Amino acid sequence: MAPGLLLAGLALVALAVFLLSLAVGSVRIPIDEIVAVLLGGDASKPAWATIVLKFRLPKALTAMLAGAALSVSGLQMQTLFRNPLAGPFVLGISSGASLGVALTVLLAGVAVGLGGSTTLLAGISLAGDTSLALSAIIGSGLVLLLVMTVARKVQSGMTLLILGLMFGYTTSALVSVLIYFSVVERIQAYISWTFGSFGGVTWRQLQVMAPAILLGLAGGHLLMKPLNALLLGETYALSLGLNVRRVRLGIIGSSAVLAGVVTAFCGPIGFLGIAVPHLCRSLLHTSDHRLLLPAVSFMGATLALGADIVAGLPGSQLTLPLNAVTALLGAPVVIWVILRQRNLREAFAG
């Protein structure tokens, strides 16, 4: 099939799943009613309009933005490090955010655990709170600065990869220390943040999140030509006239903004960022970033919406942890795709 058609198909599927995600949930709303609400009309039941506009629409938009952001970031990291296991969080972005959130949530808990006053802390409400987003942004922002500073100095991508890994270990060690000394309620609050969720993002927060992610996505797409040159490795890329250091900073910068913003508002959402690039490569049979970048954006948006629909367990009042759903549904798919092509040759692994 022509690549253009495939892209159009992926975009259509994303749109369809977007509408579906507005329709299903604890209450089912007919699609034509949703379209009417979206176009500014009234629904036959006033509550439906409220449900769609106040809850489902921001959540669906968040899911789409987050899915596209994580997938583009993952693709960039896989190409930059020429490693099929790389993902949006290899440079420790989510570790930084986790540490920020852990400090906010758990340190309060530590104070309680050590006999401090609880009344002072009662003001901090949790899931989806702006203070969490803020601490996550500060955490991932600090990591971003650190990584960019190091990336300016070191020659090899492999060194960066190992540094990111070590940084991840260090932060999770710090987090475990914090958990060890914290109180149960606080630990639970922290853990529920690590499950990830698209539901906590309000319209107000979307006003910050959406422009940041759209900017990051645009930046990522602007790098399609250098990314293609990097497929040949850094030496060939240099010989093609690429300013490898500058391009590397650009890739790391846009990738970290994407991953950092998503983690700040939705928690550390795993899996999508690693899996979607692989799925797109095997669907399109290409490494060409001119196709892959839009393709992973659409597919990432679709899968994030899909995972969110499943996690909401339509027709019930229950929800599952988002991270559990993405991995439970996604892992078998990736295993199947990879076994079907017998090896990972399409993704650098010889």
Place this chain on the structure above:
Amino acid sequence: MTGGTVLQTDALSIGYRRARRGDVVIARDLDFSLRAGELVCLLGPNGAGKSTLMRTLARLQPSLSGQIWLDDRPLDDLRPGQLARRLSIVLTERVDVGAMSGYGLVGLGRHPYTGWTGTLNEQDERIVQWALQAVRAQDLADRLIVEMSDGERQKVFIARALAQQPRVMLLDEPTAFLDLPRRVEVMDLLRRLANENRQAILLSTHDLDLALRNADRLWLLSAEGELFDGAPEDLILNGAFERVFSAEGVTFDREHGSFHTRQETCGRLLLHGDGVAAFWARRALERIGYAVEKEVEIEGPAGQDSVLGAISVHMQDGGPVYSLDIAGRMDSFATLDALTTFLRQGGAGGETDAKVD
């Protein structure tokens, strides 16, 4: 610069900079040039710094001192894009490029010429086609790189370097992983490309025989950092090969242009006969340690005395027959295997044990 000179060095020193312990100089004060339309092979023992020289010329690492001129401009003054339009490289190591077709790979060679999306315009497409044709790999356009044999990969990587339309192409051991017919093919291809496109091609190799037969000039880089520059034949005649490759137990045979391990000869044999069979009979006998001379090369009674015996090659029933005459005893053999086995086992009663010092 003289007419046709594309690349020239001026007192170039190459090596590695180290922060506190001083520079490692691999070669100093190199003055050489590459001319348009010539194929130059860089030879030298392992560790002499062939790769360092290639990397320095490609500006992948800085020179220690001196100047490199490319197209009458100092190499260091060129912006990355300008350099990429003048110089392209082919590396030794296999690069995994993911799911990319031959056409896609060669298309990446247009990188210095395309816009921000890297999309090929009509002219780019024509040049990609031309590059594929030039290496005779049109049939590889739609194949995935990962599915190609080493020889096919090498061809499309050369086409990729060609698509940059460079003045100079540098290839680091382009024949290293290829089987013999592919090596001959690639070397032949490069010579043709240099001559037809008026490009300067420099390649490093360990393939002495192919280099001697194909290169317009050779650069011999010695372990001491000396560079001998000249036509292959001149370098053989003036002893540069011995200087560069001198090593314990190995000698350079100027007559054949190849290296031999030094060994005592088992004796001298005279060879009667001409043609291919006689040529290979000589090679077989030399291989097992005999000094073989054509009949006419020996003159005077003194020469005859030290000769152990004679071999004559003649054709019979459409195949060669090798007759060995040692001390009046005649033996005939249908194959060189039979002949060499006979000689190795002591020949006609131990005469061959008598070594001639």
